[in-house]
Amino acid sequence: MDGIFGWLGDHGAHHDLIRHMGRAACLSPEGLLHEHSSQLLGVAACSRFGKADIHVENGLAAALAGRPRFLDDELAFIAREQGPANAVAHGWVRHGEQLPLLMQGNFAFAVLEPLKKRACLALDRVGAERLCYAHRGGHLVFGSSVQNVAAHPGIGRTIDPQAIYDYLYFHTIPAPRSLYQGVHKLLPGQIVTLKNGHLDARFYWHADYTPVDADFAAHRTHFRDLLDQAVRDTDAPATAAFLSGGTDSSTVVGTLTAARGAPIDTFSIGFDADGFDEMEYARCAAERYGSRRHEYYLKPADIVTAIPVIAREYDEPFGNDSAVPTYFCARTARDAGFERMLAGDGGDEIFGGNARYAKQRLFENYFRLPAAFRRGVIEPIAHVPLLSGRFPLAKLKSYVRQANMGLPLRLESYNFLHRTPLDEILAQDFIHAVDPSAADAALVDVYARTASDHYINRMMHVDLKFTLADNDLRKVGTMTEAAGIEVRYPLLDDRLVAFANHLPVDYKVRGQTLRWFFKEALRDVLPEKIISKAKHGFGLPFGVWCTQHAPLGELVGDSLSDFKARGWMRPAYLDHMSGMLRGPHASYYGVMVWVTMMLERWLQANGH
Structure with a gap:
């Protein structure tokens, strides 16, 4: 696994320890491209794509993973001429904890000052990169991989039962928890500092959902400029694109084609199974943009091949089955000679594309009815003995039950661990070792700290964290890396994310129409067949x-x-x-x- 890792604090055989931590998560010891160790610290970086580095100078060490864009002119110059890790070191000296605010794009960095016993860790705004840490026994240990951190002898690999429960609930282990006790993951937009032996975690960035007042034409012009710039900034030689036939991947392909003024190579996955294959939409988009299309039809035998790859490449258990088609799509591109791919991830979470956003409007409208009418008429009817289990009262009962759950817990009403009593699923000893309410509490926390009172913005904020950072970006990032491909996400450009957050809510979800503004603003780019298609995931049969x-x-x-x-x-x-x-x-x-x-x-x- 590519990334950075190291520690602050006195320890024994430093050179051997760096190698040991590297072997815990890198492809091989030879993958350690840069390393440094001394009496009080160790830092290292490994990357097949040249996007991780370290810089050590004047008692300060900086490690960086990613491809940040520096907003400060001097730091941008240092990054170009001397490397981005050098720019992080200089930026820390000049700006201290304000440094992440002067960086955009995908990044994770660590700065260590052993003589001052100070350190800082920071992660980008959407969680495109990864960063974990542990603070124990006078050591601050960090790494892009949970395995890097746990490999330090002061930390260890003791499994946290709550992490297993969270995995069964979310199908991944959401930050800040990790599989191992004492090892934590940074959240998107978070900064962790160590001063005088005290560790402090806070957010240097919050998603701002304050609507910007402008007419559709002005918003459209601004959006198209930002989209074009984001795609241009992520393009590079030997770059191809994922093309599922959905709105997002089609947008990226169409914009990249226009930016280059020439056809591009696209890669699509098909399934020979009813209800799963969307190749017709991918072909529709490829024909529209004149793409050189590459198609791979997934077979059951491919799943058998992919399972050990998934088990080996992820630093924690990961249960999103669409990792399989993602891996084969990226591997097909690598076999064709490509080194990078653009992916369309993020559009749903920032422009309002998930079907639950519209569905929840139906439940939220229930509370517009007078409370006396709801409690005195509708709910008694829904619970009429002997009849509430029959259609249509069964539907009404289910509707009332879900409505009264409230958001965000209503989003998990069909979760396996809610649909069946826990004592029928899990062993009693395991139930006693965990707090089942902690998973719901994590959702409530992110929902409640959204800088908006509107439930749609709040759901999107939850999805930015749990659906995107904890799940989809880990899925795509890890599987493309396993295939030897570096992936970029133009729709998650910080400027585009900020723009989308500032759109009025009804530009995101208008009635039952998802992504209203996005689709209207791109009617001249996207085929009508794709604009009007029903939402479909990248599922696996x-x-x-x-x-x-x-x-x-x-x-x-x-x-x-x-x-x-x-x-x-x-x-x-x-x-x-x-x-x-x-x-x-x-x-x-x-x-x-x-x-x-x-x-x-x-x-x-x-x-x-």
Whole structure:
């Protein structure tokens, strides 16, 4: 895994320790491109893409991962002439904790001052990069990978049961928690400082949702200028693009084609399974822009190939099954000679494209009714004995139940760990070792600290953190890296994110129309077929295929059998999930089967 790592604090065999921490997460010891150690610190960087470096000078060490853009002219000059890690070091001396505000783009940095016993860690605004840390026994240990940090002998790899629960709930382990006790992950826009032995974590940046008053034409002109600039800034030689046929990837491809004034290479994944394949939309976009299209149709055998790759490449258990098509799409591009790809991730979360945004309006409208009418008429009818389980009262009862949950917890009303009593899913000892309410509390915290009172902005803020930073960016970033591809996200350019946040809410979701402004502003760029298509994910027909492809089915069976021995989940529930794969709900139960299987495969691959 590419990135930076190191520590502040006295320790023994420094050179050997740097190598040990590097082997915990890098491809090989030879991947350590830059390193430095002394009596009181160690820093190192490894990157196949030339986007990580260190700088040590005058008792100060700086480590940087990413490709930041410096807003300060002097720092920008130093970055160009002497390297961005050098610019971080100089920026820290001049600006101190204000430095992250003078940086945009994807970055994670650490600054260590051993003589002053001071340190600073910072992560970019959207979490495109990664940064973890632990503070124990007088040591501050940091790393792009959880494994880097845990490899330090002062930290260790003790699994946190709450992290396992969070993984089963979210299908990833959201920051700030990590798999290991005492190891924490920075949140997007966060800065951590060490002074006088005290560690402090705060946000240097908050998403500002204050609407900017301007007419549609002015907003459209500004947006198109920012979009063009963001795509140009992320373009480079040997760059291709993902093309799923969705709004975001099509926008990136169309804008990049216009910027170059020539066709580009696009890479798409298809599935030979009903309800999963969207290749017709990818071909529609490729035809519109004259792209040189490359297509790969995923097969069940490819999943068997990808599972050990996923278990090896992620620094923690990761349960998003669309990591599989992402990996094969990126690998196809690498085999074709490309080194970089542009991805469309982020558009839904900043412009209002997730279907739940419109759906939640239906529930929020319930509270516009007079309270007396809701409580005195609707809710008693919805709970009429003997009838509330029959249509249409069953639908009304479900609607009232979900409405009264409130946001953001309503978003998780169909979560597996809410749909079935926990004591039927998890072992009693495991339940007693965790706090099931902590997962919901994490959602509430992000929802509540949104700088907006509107529920749609608040949901988008939650998605920026949990859906994008904790999940989708980790999915794409890790799988492209595993394939030997560097990925860039033009729609997550800081200038575009700020612009989108300032749009009026009804420019994002207008009635039941998602991404109203985005689509209207790009009607001359996007094919009508793609503008009007229903929202579709990058899903995997795993639940269906694992009963049709014997090697995959055997891998699933073996993994669930091994997982029973962990004592975390009830064997009867694991058997129930496996049995449901052979029925009409294979796709639904396939999600939790995949999540559980990948947890077991990851644990085995990483020595647990």
